[in-house]
Amino acid sequence: MSDRLFTMLLQQVLPQDAPDGVKDRRSREYADRPGFSLPVMSNNFRRFNARIGVAFVFQNRMIRLFSWKEPTQTLSFLAVYTFICLEPTLLPVVPLALCLFFIMVPAFLTRHPPPPSNQPTDLYPLAGPPLAPAQNIKPAPELSKDFFRNMRDLQNVMEDFSRVHDTLITVLAPPTNxxxxxxxxxxxxxxxxxxxxxxxxxxxxxxxxxxxxxxxxxxxxxxxxxxxxxxxxxxxxxxxxxxxxxxxxxxxxxxxxISLSSAPETREVEIFELQNRPLHTADAEYESFLFSPSPYAPLSPARIAGDRPRGTRFFEDVQAPKGWRWRDKKWTLDLLSREWVEERYVTGVEVEIEGERWVTDILYEEQNIDEFGHPLDPTKSRGEVKGKGKAKPVPKSWEEGNGLDKKGEWRRRRWVRAVERVAMAGVEGA
Incomplete structure (x- = not known):
């Protein structure tokens, strides 16, 4: 019960999500692995520590080999290394030879031990039945000497890894980051x-x-x-x-x-001024509604779903994107209204080529209004009625403003403003 309570406490304290903009490559999104649990952690550590002894034996042998504790062994290794360097095709033989001499031969000698050396004997007989059981590698029992030796070696390896890691970061990070x-x-x-x-x-x-x-x-x-x-x-x-x-x-x-450009990166941001008028009043004037990052076109997903546009009511409340600041002192009206309409494939609108550059919804005379008060899609052709001629043609996707009284519920126009990237505080050269 205490382990579970401590695990729950740690799960509440430890952060679950990565900071904004940081990609967590160890997230469960990439590999579905069990979450942190103190009992699981303790059990896995005991199992790992009981089985890691063979790695530390190999490490100690490598240290003895390269520190010339046994010069004959080191020279033998150098002889093998020389043969491999002079004839690299011998490299695939190395793992097979290691398997034969360091795994299978000792295992065979375990099952067929030589006779006592104090008795006269002939050459070592390889035939005959085995004299001893096969040796299996077993985990070190808990609270045994080997278990605590593994803990000691694991402690030292963690320290060695930390030192090597810190040294590499100190040497490689400053010139490469x-x-x-x-x-x-x-x-x-x-x-x-x-x-x-x-x-x-x-x-x-x-x-x-x-x-x-x-x-x-x-x-x-x-x-x-x-x-x-x-x-x-x-x-x-x-x-x-x-x-x-x-x-x-x-x-x-x-x-x-090396000459580095000191000019900050610049971009252009946009905002759409939306105005609205009620459809049930023929002479109703457009009134300012809000400033939105999207044009709220007739066929936009938010419009089709019946959602209201999102944004801010006043121009002064429009903020620069995070990490950027305003380069221009004020917003500029985009006079190329037809270009951004065509780039976004906005349909069912009337575009003002001159004047205030409003892009207004078209309210066709034959167009019906749904139960929410929104006009139906003007680009969809209606089915043909039998006995009454052909179906009506599909209207144009957008029309040039001509002053006709067929204005829809919404109109918008685009404002642009330049921004520049803000250098981080304390960055060299900023």
């Missing part, structure tokens, strides 16, 4: 040029010799004598000095050859 755009631009150009050059000349490089020499150099540098020599010659300080010099060279190159 465009916090300094000039430096990152220079690095981007250099990497692009190198990639193009390698794409053309990669087949000319002696990759076998490169991997052979680099592998021997790295492993020989791990020898205790080599480590003592490197520490005595202050090689770490030399490497740091070279890193500082390379960074200074990139900074000088970025300041001399």
């Amino acid at each position: 465009f916090s300094n755009e000039a430096l990152s631009s220079v690095l981007f150009l250099l990497l692009s040029a190198t990639a193009c050059l390698l794409f053309i000349t990669s087949h000319l490089l002696p990759w076998r010799a490169i991997f052979l020499v680099s592998g021997w150099a790295v492993i020989c540098a791990c020898h205790p004598s080599a480590q003592s020599f490197l520490h005595s010659t202050h090689t770490d300080a030399m490497i740091q000095d070279q890193e500082i010099n390379a960074r200074s060279w990139l900074l000088r190159l970025s300041k001399s050859d």
Whole structure:
């Protein structure tokens, strides 16, 4: 009961949704996985810790191998590595050989153990029945020494991973995350040029010799004598000095050859001024209704669904989009009303080519009004009535304003205004 209460408390405290604009790649939208639960977490950790011992055994063997604890083993590994570098076609043999020598041969020797060494014996007999049961890998029992050894090694691995992660972020993030755009631009150009050059000349490089020499150099540098020599010659300080010099060279190159545009990005935003008049009064005048981001056309989804337009009542209440600010001091009426009508495929409207550029709903004489007071779709042809000639032709999608008294319920016109992107506070170069 206490675990369930603590889990419920954590679920209330932890954020469920990612911030706006941030794509959560670990969301259950991409992979349906169980949610966080303290009992499940505890059970999975115990099961994981009981079975992770083989990974730590492999890690310790690799450390002993590359730290020259057993020089014969390290030299044997270098001999195999040399053969693979000189003849890369032997690479598929490596996993098969590892399976044979490190899995199957020890398993066979477990079932057919050799006789005691204190008794005279001939060559080790491979025939005959097995003398011991097969060895199975079992999870470490809880509260055993192996279980706590795994916890100790897991603790150390987490610390190692954290250090490597922080080191990589410290070294790689500043020149690659465009916090300094000039430096990152220079690095981007250099990497692009190198990639193009390698794409053309990669087949000319002696990759076998490169991997052979680099592998021997790295492993020989791990020898205790080599480590003592490197520490005595202050090689770490030399490497740091070279890193500082390379960074200074990139900074000088970025300041001399990279010119970044300081002008902010600009866009044009739009707002539609909507006016409305009642249909039941023939001489009713249009009255200002609101300013909406959509034109509320006759065939818009909101209009068909019977929803009212959404927006603000006053011009001053129209705000710039998030992350932008007004570049112009005031709104400008869009005089090209026909263009935005045709771009949006607005139908059943009358367009003013001159004057105030209103785009007004057309109310046809034969058009009926539904029970909500909205005109029916004027672009749909009506069925033919038998014995009374042909069906009426489909009216034009939009008409040029001619002053005829066939105005509909709504009219709108488009206003535009320029905006510019707001630079984030504290960004270098902003």
